[in-house]
Amino acid sequence: MVSIHFENVSKSFDKTQAISNLSFKADKSQKIVFLGTSGSGKTTGLRLINKLITLDSGDIYINGTSIKNIDPVSHRRKIGYVIQKGGLFPHKTVEENILTIPKLVGMDEKIARERLTQLLKLIKLENSYLDKMPAQLSGGEQQRVGIARALISQANLILMDEPFGALDPITADSVLRDFLAIQDELKFTAVIVTHNIMEAIKVSDLIILLHKGKLQQKGSAKDLLFNPSNDFVRSFFNSNRFELELEAIILSDLKPYISQEVISDLGEELSVRECMNKGLHREQLLKATEEYKANYNN
Amino acid sequence: MDIGKFFEFVKNQWLEIWSQTYEHLYLTIISLLIACFLGIMAGIFISQKEKYASSVISMVNVIQTIPSLALLGFMIPLLGIGKIPAITALFLYALLPIVRNTYTGITNVDPAIIEAGSGMGMTENQILFQIKIPIALPVIFAGIRTASVINVGVATLSALIGAGGLGEFIFKGIQLNNSYMILAGAIPASLLALIFDFSLGKLADLKIRTLTKISGWIVVILITLFSLIWYLQLDGKRTEFLGGFPSEFIEREDGLKGLFEKYNFEIDYIEMEIGLMYKALNEKEVDIISGFSTDGRILEYGLSSLKDDRSYFPPYYAAPVIRNEIHQKYPFIKTILSQLHIDDSTMTALNYQVDIEKKTPLDVARNFLEKKNLLNIHSKNKYVGRGVIKVGSKAFTENYILANIFALIIDHQSTLEVEKLLGFGGTKLIIEAMKNDELDIYPEYTGTALLLMLQPEDHVIDSLGYDREKVFDYVSEKSLERFDLKWLNELGLNNTFALMVRDEFADKYKLGSISDLAERSK
The missing domain is CATH 3.40.190.120 (Osmoprotection protein (prox); domain 2)
Structure with missing residues (x-):
């Protein structure tokens, strides 16, 4: 588990303050989400971590080491990076794309191949995909390849900038589920930027909610929903609050007992069909989850 | 236009066509290769150092606007004549499309892709050579394609500075009015342009992957050719002059x-x-x-x-030629014109005043006559005659000047009215005008009369031996016989080859x- 500390971090572009005096510690989380609307500073925050953007003031510590004075290129090679649509190189095959960094750093080919086979299985792509060009893949497949490319160097930290943002909802959901499964298997730490609240709730164990470059609240989805620290946080979740709360409860409460697949299916069913149609309230919902838990245990 | 004759020409000149095509290809490819090499480097450079981009692009733009013949003209004082200035000029022409396309190709690569590369830890150079340039290759190839077609066209002009190529046939053909020769140059030139366009088009259609692979080979071929040419350029001896x-x-x-x-x-x-x-x-x-x-x-x-x-070159002594009828009617014209004595260096100076100093032929003629004091005649001393004399000339400077001299002196020294009909497009036309009484007098050359108007058999020419007097006597006699044209006194100048x-x-x-x-x- 990688620990990430932001210490009084500030960054501005021209006259716009993108991040102002941001401090937080994430020591025990594997899935950290930077959540916020556009202009909240979430992407800037992410890019500061791998030094695509340099700090104005303050410092960031990764596993206790300041990033201020380390070489950006070697720093980035230890960190996976996934952007919208995967950012695949259009002139390289899937295999060449995934093996870009291993080739640059001269990783042992046998090890790289083994890793490639393993990752291909995890991202649920056939071997025949290796020789395809990115343009021949669907959006979801491209994003899977992007994830594999970020993980090939066995990075224990990967940064993801709106990784599911360019996908249609159904594809986004399936890639997201597979991503969670991969994370579960490889146990790396991911920092994910998103503006999609439901996605944040589904994917996070820690949310850093930003607004205009300032930290609004840090905590689990449940914390933010049920114990908002200010009015902004409260109002941020107001649209679809019911569904969001349901999702948060189910995920946080049931997760230890059931597999990811079931949770998602369950969440879908409960939130849409049972809760909305039958007009369940939060208390009833909590009762329902208890029942599910009990049933599952039996 | 006779297709059969054309094929016969092609058959006879096959070796020459082939060697000109080879020269043409040589000029085009060498200049294109240098332009590719330097143009792509320049394009890459300005894509990385944006502040130089606009000045470099406008510089190659300006080069492109220089007319091709003028550019070849600039080359002579700098690089002399032959293949090297021609290749340099072609290279300059090919630069713009290559530099511009390289620059645009590289700067238009999707920033997200570059961000992905740099985010995963690629260095600036790795991003440039592994991502930006490979992705820009099709655009760069399109630039090379444009440049190649431009070069095939402009290369025809390099014949004019002694660099050879298919332009030799084209320009020779235009001068000799030989359509077959023009076509023998123009057809292979167009074919070359089409072949370049087609094959480079095919190359650009290839997948970026394939292009990336073969571009290595292209570099190898380029270097080989360069060294080969370097070797060839060292070769070749010349006579002293x-x-x-x-x-x-x-x-x-x-x-x-x-x-x-x-x-x-x-x-x-x-x-x-x-x-x-x-x-x-x-x-x-x-x-x-x-x-x-x-x-x-x-x-x-x-x-x-x-x-x-x-006496290898035929004598081309100038003299007024007049319709015999007019000569009989106004015999004093001969007397008036016999006052004119113009030698080679005087004529050269008169031509210089028109061609180089840009004075009008009329002013130059008047100035000449005034200096000789041939216009200042008192009215009672003028020759008397009633009627109009029509003075003609062919369409080149010297003939214009001489005709103006004839017109002015006749006008001032007689009471005849003078009308000028200047600028006939050729000997045939002016003879026709004389025959039809549309003209009365014009300046002609003995050599032209002999070889173009009269065209005697070889043994006659041999017997004349290009002797000044013999030729003059022969053309005077025959012109009168055959065309009823009278040759007046020679002026003294010999405008022949030299x-x-x-x-x-x-x-x-x-x-x-x-x-x-x-x-x-x-």
């Missing part, structure tokens, strides 16, 4: 070939456009050129013409005549 002659002079029977035979010598020479030829002589790129003995440029560039001491050298060159090697040159060249 180098000639520069227009295609017509090289080609015609009574041109260069006969000259070499008559004087029994030979020098290396380069085929050149007439204007560029004078320039090349002035820049000491060539030592000997062929021109006309009364050309104004002789004065402009300080040239000496070598005396044709074995070999010319720079004044100081003539001094240095003590060259006064073609025999001296022949002696010196052995």
Whole structure:
């Protein structure tokens, strides 16, 4: 588990303050989400971590080491990076794309191949995909390849900038589920930027909610929903609050007992069909989850 | 236009067509390769250093706007004549599309892809060479394709500065009015353009992957060719003197070939456009050129013409030619015109005033006559005659000046009215006008009359031996017989072919005549 500390971090572009005096510690989380609307500073925050953007003031510590004075290129090679649509190189095959960094750093080919086979299985792509060009893949497949490319160097930290943002909802959901499964298997730490609240709730164990470059609240989805620290946080979740709360409860409460697949299916069913149609309230919902838990245990 | 004749021409000239096509390809490919090499480098450079981009692009833009013949003209003082200036000019023309496309191709790569690369830890150079350039390759290839088509076209002009290529046939054909020859140059040139366009188009259609792979090979071929050319350029010896002659002079029977035979010598020479030829002589790129003995440029560039001491060139002495009927009616015209004495150097000076100093032929003619005091005649001393005399000329400077001189002097020294009909497009046309009584008098040359109007059999020409008097007597007699045209007194100037050298060159090697040159060249 990688620990990430932001210490009084500030960054501005021209006259716009993108991040102002941001401090937080994430020591025990594997899935950290930077959540916020556009202009909240979430992407800037992410890019500061791998030094695509340099700090104005303050410092960031990764596993206790300041990033201020380390070489950006070697720093980035230890960190996976996934952007919208995967950012695949259009002139390289899937295999060449995934093996870009291993080739640059001269990783042992046998090890790289083994890793490639393993990752291909995890991202649920056939071997025949290796020789395809990115343009021949669907959006979801491209994003899977992007994830594999970020993980090939066995990075224990990967940064993801709106990784599911360019996908249609159904594809986004399936890639997201597979991503969670991969994370579960490889146990790396991911920092994910998103503006999609439901996605944040589904994917996070820690949310850093930003607004205009300032930290609004840090905590689990449940914390933010049920114990908002200010009015902004409260109002941020107001649209679809019911569904969001349901999702948060189910995920946080049931997760230890059931597999990811079931949770998602369950969440879908409960939130849409049972809760909305039958007009369940939060208390009833909590009762329902208890029942599910009990049933599952039996 | 006769297809059969065309094929016959192609069959006879097959080797020449092939060698010109080869030269053409050579010029195009070498200049294109250099342009690719430097243009792509420049394009890459400005894509990385944005602040230089606009100035570099506008610079290559400006080069592109220089007319091609002018650019070749600029090359002569800088690089002389032959293949090197031609390749340089072609290279400059090819730069714009290559530099611009390289630059646009690289700067238009999706920033997200570059961010992905740099985010995963690629260095600036790795991003440039592994991502930006490979992705920009199709755009770069499109630029090379445009450049190649431009170069095939412009390369035809390099024949004018002695670099060879299919332009030789095209320009020679235009000058000799030989359509078959023009086509024998134009068709292969168009085919080359199409082949370049097609094959580079195919190359650009290939997948970026394949392109990336073969671009390595292209670099290898490029380097091999470069070294090969370097080696070839070192080759080649020349005679001590180098000639520069227009295609017509090289080609015609009574041109260069006969000259070499008559004087029994030979020098290396380069085929050149007439204007560029004078320039090349002035820049000491060539030592000997062929021109006309009364050309104004002789004065402009300080040239000496070598005396044709074995009478190889036909005499082209100028004289007024008048319809016999008019001559009988106004015999005083002969008296008036016999006051005119214009030698070669006077004529050269008059031509110089029109061609180089840009005065009008009328002003030059008047000025000449006033200086000789031939216009200041009291009215009671004028020859009396009633009627209109129509004075004509052909369409070149010297003839315009002479016709104006005739018109002015007749107008001032007689009571005849004078009408001018100047600028006939050729000897045939002007003879027709004389026959139809549309013209009464015009300046003609003995050589032209002999070889174009009368065209006697070879043994007649041989018997005349290009002797000044014999030729004059022959053309006077025959013109009267056949066309009822009367030759008046010779003016004194001989506007014939001449070999010319720079004044100081003539001094240095003590060259006064073609025999001296022949002696010196052995």
